[in-house]
Amino acid sequence: MTAPTGLIPKSKYFSLTPLDDGVWAALSIAGTGSWSNAGIIDLGEQTIIFDAFATPTAAADLRIAAKKLTGRPATVVLNSHYHFDHVNGNQVFQGIPIISTKLTREQIAVQQPRLIDVFKKNNTELLDQTKKEMEQEKSPEKRQELEYLLGDYSMIIKDTKRFKLTLPTITFENKITLNGVRMSAEFITYGGGHTISDSFLYLPKEQILFLADLMHIGYHADVRQGNADHWIELLKKVKKLKIKKIVSGHGTIGTAKDIDNMIDYLRTIKQIAIDWxxxxxxxxxxxxxxxxxxxxxYGAPSIFHYNIKSLLEKGN
Known part of the structure; x- marks a missing residue:
């Protein structure tokens, strides 16, 4: 039985927002080690976790919240793409199916151990460098960004002893549908844009999208490991779905209009790089x-110039 709205669990790592009966957005609290948004969906008989945060500690709170909200433990985890801040909490959900595309699984297998190694071996250096940059930064916006980054790094480093590579156990090519007595959910990929392979969760009856990092609302979106043109085309295809609400990977909850805003952002940075x-x-x-x-x-302002640099290096 789903918990009443007044009994929504509290966490210092994320805030829970009800989107529909049995659907919650878990919005990251900046600088706490969650680092990205996630979701909890009660299909009835099954409980989905959409993305698993950057730290096991934050993911453990998400697991507890899911059980309190739905009355059952999480039964399946979905990984939208391979980035550390969306999959490093997988280890908290060992023993239940974890689903991603084949390409995402391959990238997690390659990239995750490298990042785990970086955080384990260079923790003091990483924190000291971030503190130094924060103290020297004159821009209030960038100083705030570095303060949040320092908080995220600190929490990740505290959790390093718990890190264990936990790969998806089920992969799919285009779409996998999860059916429950309450609702159905479609885990879909249209290819890559933000990364080599990006997936999103669509609840067709409720018209809710969990777009992960394909959507940033109020935050600069990182194109360095993706392809801006492919990303734009992918979002155009997403726009054809019936949409009432969108959960972004970073930022707030939006609507279909935010897809146009995201496309405009990608087009704008591309044009700036071309003109430059x-x-x-x-x-x-x-x-x-x-x-x-x-x-x-927008949050994470340093990403803007990283994007321009990347676009110039790639020839736009």
Whole structure:
């Protein structure tokens, strides 16, 4: 039996927002080690965890919350893509199916051990460097970004002894449907955009999307390990679905209109990179580029210039 709205569990790592009967967005609290948004979906007889945060500690709170909300332990975990902040909590859910695309599983197998090694071996250096950058940063927005990053790094490093590579146990090619007595959920991939392979969760009856990092709302979206053109085309395809609510990978809960905003963001940074190169701008002086007014208040502002650098290096 689903918990009443007034009994929604509290966590210092995330806040839970009801989206429909049996559907909750778990929105990351910045700097706590969760680092990305997640979801809990009660299909009836099955409980889905969508993405698993960056630390086992945050993921353990998500597991507890899911049981309190649905009256049963989580029965399946979905990994939207391979990035550390979405899959490092997998280890908390060992023993139940974890689902991803084949490409995502392959990337987790390669990338996850490397990052775990970095956090284990360079923890003092990483924290000291981030503190130093934060103290020297003059921009209030970037200083805030570094403060959150320091908090996330600190929590990740505290959890390193618990780290264990936990790979998806089931893979799919295009779509896998999970059916319950209450609702059905479709785990879908249209290919890659943010990464080499991105998946999202769609609840067709409720018209709710968990888009993971294909959608950022109020945050700069990172294109460095993806392809902006493919990302735009993927989002155009997503737009054809019936949508009432969207849970972003970073940021807030949105609507179908936010897909257009995301496409505009990707087009804008691409055009900025093209114009910069055409007018003699170089990678070395990209910090002279001002963030457009539409995105000046976005979180993670350093990502903007990383994006321009990446687009220039890739030839846009």
């Amino acid at each position: 190169g055409r007018h003699g701008g170089t990678i070395e002086n990209i910090n002279e580029i001002e963030i457009p007014k539409n995105y000046a208040s």
